[in-house]
Amino acid sequence: MATGGSFGPSALISLALFAAPATAQSAPDRSGADKHGYWWYQSPPPPASKQDDADALEKPAIPPMAELATWTPPKIRKLIEQQRDYAATVLTVDAVADFWRLQDFARRKARAFAGVTQIAMLQHPELNSKSANPMVGDARSEMTAEKDAIRRSYLRSQAGEFALVMFGRATCGYCRVQWPIIQRFQEEMGWQVTLVDLDRRPDVAQRFGVEITPTTMVIRRASQQRMVIASGVEAYPNLSQMAYQAVRLLRGDIRPEQFMTGPGEDAGFFDALGNGPVSATDPQVLGGDLVVANAERRP
Structure with missing residues (x-):
């Protein structure tokens, strides 16, 4: 038997035999790398994916x-x-x-x-604007004269039912420019026109919702219907055209979709509803509350 804390040959052999299994278990088992099962499960590595570069330069393929x-x-x-x-x-x-x-x-x-x-x-002239809007000078002059005659006749026929009001101020320079234009409208159309000085009648500005001078408004007699046709200075041709459109709308002769339809253009190329309705606007309420609600600004 060995003494002094040393081991004899037989003890060393026994110790080696005893420790061999533990040593074998602690060593990595390289042969089990491909094993699968409960104890050897290993998540498969994610497949290598190539990151696509959104800005990668690629030559476009141009077909024949x-x-x-x-x-x-x-x-x-x-x-x-x-x-x-x-x-x-x-x-x-x-x-x-x-x-x-x-x-x-x-x-x-x-x-x-x-x-x-x-x-x-050429084969479908109803789709061609030239029939309704000629480009030749003489034809355009004839068309303009015809439209002016239709507009003037219509507005004169409504002189007893509508009036024109211009809201201004004594200190407004633009108002002095606009008022002679309003007077010309009176002379040519036979309408009653009125100039309201908002410096003297500030309550009227609030009542009619006027914020800019000059403001020109079409008012229907014995009715709540009214409509602004100009804010600021407006040339006479534009003023008469807007008055024509406003009266037709207030009377129910046209629907809102047809507001840009000029004299003599009804059911023609420039009539939005000439070839069938484009919206569900009810024409039955156009002469009443609908126009009042859309055309006037109540305090």
């Missing part, structure tokens, strides 16, 4: 012109924008030339559409 001709305009526009960005980045002659080839294709496509449009307008 025969195929490009079948593309829709938004698709062609997108390709042109991609080629433009690519050419502006690489700055090569070929890339820039390809961009302008695409631009030339788009120009020819637009011209082809315009050519077919001309044929369509």
Whole structure:
């Protein structure tokens, strides 16, 4: 038996045999790397993914012109924008030339559409504005005179039912410019016109909601209906046109969608409702509360 704290040969052998299993267990088991099971489970590593760069430079693929001709305009526009960005980045002659080839294709496509449009307008004159708005000088002069006559006749016929009021101030220089225009309207249309000085009648400004001078308003007699037709100085042709439109709207002759329909344009090219309704506005209430609510500003 060994003494002095040392081990003999037999003790060392026994100790080695006893410790061998523990040593074997503590050593890493490299052969079990591919094992699967409850005790050896290991989450699979995520697949390597390549991060896509949104700004990565890629040369656009330009198809043959025969195929490009079948593309829709938004698709062609997108390709042109991609080629433009690519050419502006690489700055090569070929890339820039390809961009302008695409631009030339788009120009020819637009011209082809315009050519077919001309044929369509000739075969369907009801879709052509030239029939209602001629560009030749003599024809335009004749058309303008005809519209003026229709407008004047209509406004004169309503002189007993409507009046024109201009709200101004003694210190308002623009009011001195607008008032002679109002007087001309009176002379030509036979309407009663009134000038209200808001410096003397501040209560009227609040009652009618007037904030800017001069303000010109069409008022229907024996009614609550009224409508502003000018804020500030307005030329006589525009003033008479706005008065014509306002009276027609207040009387229920037109609907709000037709407010830009001029004299003699009813049911024509410039009538928004000429080829069928475009909204659900009820014409039955146009002569009553609807116009009052939309046309006047109550305190």
